[in-house]
Amino acid sequence: MTVVLRIEHMTRRLTGDVPVTLVDDISLDVRSGEFVAITGPSGSGKSSLLYLLGLLDRPSAGRVWLDGIDTGGYGDDELADIRLAHLGFVFQSHFLLPEFTARENVMLPMQRLGRLTQSQIEVRAQKLLADLGLGEQARKYPHQMSGGQSQRVAIARALANDPKIILADEPTGNLDTKSSGVVQQILKNLAHTDGRAVVAVTHDPAFAALADRTLKVVDGKLAAP
């Protein structure tokens, strides 16, 4: 299995009156089809690490390779284009746009990418929702759905442009046990069935136990799990 995501000596510091090191010299490879869990205490820097992996934040030092491409010299718009085509995000909060239906939310990344026609986009959005058991909910607005359903819509949205890498930040943090189990299973299948690289930050030991590999972050450094 190929390495799709690689970071080397990644450090992220916040400068200011009191400088803070969020991520301290971390190196990591993630392969396609691999499900990696990142755990650690609150404030340890695991979410910061995920944002760096997801090109949402820029490292103070170190590099990110995505599919063998060094993203070091890229500008904001180029990074946005990479996120659009190659990365899918799932956050603790579903972050669905409240004025759009479930299907319209899933369509947004595809419309922005503009590779498919409008009718193809509609069909694909409907299929993604149906695959996650939300075929009936496609025309509902976020406020008409439960937390678990909304989070699954968010996963469908993350999958819209068929990314190789899915990054999840506490995806089950706001969900009840049952919904949480469903979401965990979906994420696992994305790695093991679809062959995507899935990196999830979690507090939940049960969720971490599903992963192929668990990384523990303490004080911004990788620690032995």
Added chain:
Amino acid sequence: MNTLLISIAVKHLLARKRQSVVSLMGVVLGVAFFLAISTMMLGSEADFIHRLVDNTPHISITDEYRNPHRQPVETAYQGGAVEIRSVKPETETRGIRGFANILDYLRAIPNLKASPALAGEAVVSFAGKDVAISLNGVLPAELATVSTIQSYMTDGAITDLIANPDGIIVGSELMRVLSLHVGENITIAASTGQIHTFKILGVFHTGRASYDQSEAFVALKRVQSLLGRPNRINSIIVKLADPYAARDMAARIEAHIGYKAVSWQEASEDIMSTLMIRNIIMYSVVSAVLVVAAFGIYNIISTVVMEKQRDIAILKSMGFHAVDIEWIFVTQGMVLGLIGCATGLPLGIAMMLILESFKFHVPGSSDPISLPLDWSWYQFVIAAAFALVSATLAALLPARKAAHVQPVDIIRGAA
């Protein structure tokens, strides 16, 4: 892609219908008032200029020179410090010399009508009263084409002077002062001492009391003989098809004939600059209405940007560029501006029509008057452009702020 941004923008506005409508009303009223007020101001200006242009010659040529003759020594030593003392101007017979040639020259210019006149001072004596008047010797048939005096005639016509060379046309005020009636004879003494009796053929009433008392029209030949200046004139009245060409035309005529040619703009320069100032004030006031409306738009879009931080963050993390986000919010301003124009322009037209239908009485005037209104396409263009530009600019500031939202800051805080 663009339709995607527009659909997001429209959904944002629809999600806040009430605020959107309120800020929209600002633009609608701004555009409508802009149209209504500028229509009234332009109308009154046009009305004013119309009266000014109609009642004065577009260009009047007099037997004067703008500058005194140059002395030969000044021509010989140009730029030198020449001083000549006790210069006595050459004695000249007053009047425009070679006026027949000048008239031929003027009449060769297209869209221009010219008529010669000789004016002189005279005294009307009647029933023991003496009233000083200005006696205008004119060619009646030509005067009718260059002056509006015919439209002020309450009795008779200016052309009646053709049939009766001893006739006179006087103003209503002179008739009142001397208790005269049409058909009566009056005796006029010219400054030369000659006396002649005229028959009153017609009366004009312009509404300007001094004019109605002191001006009188008779046949040109009669005045020339009364004043002892046969075959002379001292002014030429010029009327143009396009009154606004008067300034350039006057300069051209003056350069050619040498005599002073004064356009109506030059003669009424003070009034023209007053009108200009009035226009500036008007446009400042009505623009202020639209600026206030722009603040309304700024307000709602700032609010939307504040409320939509999470949406902005997720769109950016998803892969939307900063410029996409900026467009979403600028589009909202443009949509408000467009709908504001689309609603405000018809409302403005409705207001114009209502204003036009108003009739009211001015104290001291017998006829009801309506507001003078004037509109042209460029008012609509200015109103629409100003509304669109101000709405877009008002949206631009919050939109820029939205574009610079860092997704990580929001996602970290919201988690």
